[in-house]
Amino acid sequence: MDKTRQKMKRMLEEKTVSAILGLRLNDGHPVPYLFIKPEDLKDWVPDETNRYPLTKLLIKIAKKHPEEVIGVVVRGCEERSLVELFKNFQLRKEKVKVIGIACSQELANRCRCDRPFPSQVEESEIAKPVEDFSDIGEIEKLPEEERFQYWMRQFGKCIKCYGCRNICPACFCPTCTLDDPNLIKPGEMPPEIPIFHLHKAYHMADRCIDCGLCEEACPMGIPVRRLYRKVRKSVKDLFGYIPGEKEEEKGPLEFLGEGTYELLGAGK
Amino acid sequence: MNYETILTTCTYCGCGCGLLLEVLDGEVVGTLPQKDHPVNEGGLCIKGWSAHEFIYDEGRLKKPLLRKDGSFIEFSWEEALDEVAARLKKIKEQDGPDSIAGLTSARCTNEENYLFQKWMRAVVGTNNVDHCARL
Numbered sequence: 563m564d565k566t567r568q569k570m571k572r573m574l575e576e577k578t579v580s581a582i583l584g585l586r587l588n589d590g591h592p593v594p595y596l597f598i599k600p601e602d603l604k605d606w607v608p609d610e611t612n613r614y615p616l617t618k619l620l621i622k623i624a625k626k627h628p629e630e631v632i633g634v635v636v637r638g639c640e641e642r643s644l645v646e647l648f649k650n651f652q653l654r655k656e657k658v659k660v661i662g663i664a665c666s667q668e669l670a671n672r673c674r675c676d677r678p679f680p681s682q683v684e685e686s687e688i689a690k691p692v693e694d695f696s697d698i699g700e701i702e703k704l705p706e707e708e709r710f711q712y713w714m715r716q717f718g719k720c721i722k723c724y725g726c727r728n729i730c731p732a733c734f735c736p737t738c739t740l741d742d743p744n745l746i747k748p749g750e751m752p753p754e755i756p757i758f759h760l761h762k763a764y765h766m767a768d769r770c771i772d773c774g775l776c777e778e779a780c781p782m783g784i785p786v787r788r789l790y791r792k793v794r795k796s797v798k799d800l801f802g803y804i805p806g807e808k809e810e811e812k813g814p815l816e817f818l819g820e821g822t823y824e825l826l827g828a829g830k
Numbered sequence: 831m832n833y834e835t836i837l838t839t840c841t842y843c844g845c846g847c848g849l850l851l852e853v854l855d856g857e858v859v860g861t862l863p864q865k866d867h868p869v870n871e872g873g874l875c876i877k878g879w880s881a882h883e884f885i886y887d888e889g890r891l892k893k894p895l896l897r898k899d900g901s902f903i904e905f906s907w908e909e910a911l912d913e914v915a916a917r918l919k920k921i922k923e924q925d926g927p928d929s930i931a932g933l934t935s936a937r938c939t940n941e942e943n944y945l946f947q948k949w950m951r952a953v954v955g956t957n958n959v960d961h962c963a964r965l
Contacts, residue, residue, distance in 0.1 A: 580831060581831060581833075583833070588837060589837065591837060591864065591866055592865075592866070593835045593837060593850055593864075594833075594834075594835045594850070594852075594862070595833070595834050595835065596831070596832065596833035596834065598831070598832070611865075611866070612865035612866050612872075613865070614862065614865065619833075619852065622833075622852070622854060622859055622860065623831070623833050623854060626831075626854060626855065627831050630831060721875060721876070722876060723873070723874060723875045723876045723878075723879060724876060724879060725863070725873060725874060725879060728879055729862075729863075778865070778872050779863060779872060779873055779874075780873060781870065781873030781874065781875060782873075
């Protein structure tokens with residue numbers, strides 16, 4: 563990844579960006595960090611086993627510093643999340659510079675990722691896309707009642723940590739349905755199932771970019787990504803729409819129109 | 831402009847999950863689970879996810895308070911320790927050491943908790959010690 567590091571260094575030195583958000587090795591642990599000095603980039607790592615929602619973290623920084631142009635290191639999924647964040651006015655495209663890195667074949671296979679690379683990468687090797695929906699197929703083979711029981715068993719494990727929502731790089735509403743006491747009764751464990759999870763699946767249906775961070779963040783091992791992948795697939799089959807693909811295309815479920823999310827972000 | 835994430839350990843219970851505090855321009859603005867921590871492996875519970883929220887909470891106690899005539903007044907640590915010592919001593923003399931119990935906190939370090947139980951046993955003279963993180 564030396565070429566990528568060189569590119570980032572040039573961007574900082576030539577001041578095409580004020581800073582770059584990426585992962586820094588801190589006592590052996592890769593953690594999110596905003597690189598400002600070019601020399602600090604020696605500690606930058608393109609770590610792929612410890613993925614953090616960098617594009618989501620960027621929203622906080624951009625909101626406080628709306629005039630700064632900031633670079634962000636993105637994989638394929640993170641670039642898709644940027645598309646959703648631009649589309650929903652959470653970040654301004656002209657204020658974000660993308661540094662693309664491709665995932666290894668190993669990671670692509672593990673993620674069953676159909677686009678394990680962003681639109682531009684510095685290094686030449688990119689992994690082959692993986693078209694594998696066997697995780698959904700397995701569940702769909704089951705009779706309806708068994709399928710329902712499977713999900714109820716899984717959702718019953720939920721400890722309502724909101725980790726799947728908090729880590730999601732396509733989740734940003736200032737007011738959240740999952741916090742609304744009229745829809746989700748407070749003080750219950752597990753939260754009302756399956757409604758709690760279906761609310762989120764529905765809301766993410768035309769925004770989920772299939773990065774899988776939600777499932778990684780679940781302390782109870784609920785296969786939430788499997789659910790979102792199914793919903794994402796339904797949206798593709800029904801509307802021919804793929805979240806995170808085209809910036810100019812609006813999500814088919816955003817029927818309430820612009821301003822629905824009352825965005826106060828760095829956008830608009 | 832400055833943004834970094836600081837590796838630390840959750841103080842809410844005895845599990846000791848690894849977390850990252852997001853610091854933007856010197857202000858703690860969020861919590862993230864540490865992905866490569868051997869205990870929580872990138873997950874957190876709701877308390878861990880909210881671990882940063884108490885820092886700037888208006889209700890956070892920063893100085894000792896003494897209740898006088900139904901309302902709280904601020905006073906120094908020195909006075910607070912004198913007051914507590916005098917009253918504990920009096921209770922111990924009147925009703926014996928087992929009339930006192932100690933409840934310590936996950937917000938303290940291991941060493942502080944050790945010291946606390948030692949103090950309860952050796953100085954106060956009771957085994958009535960417990961901890962808020964007895965889950």
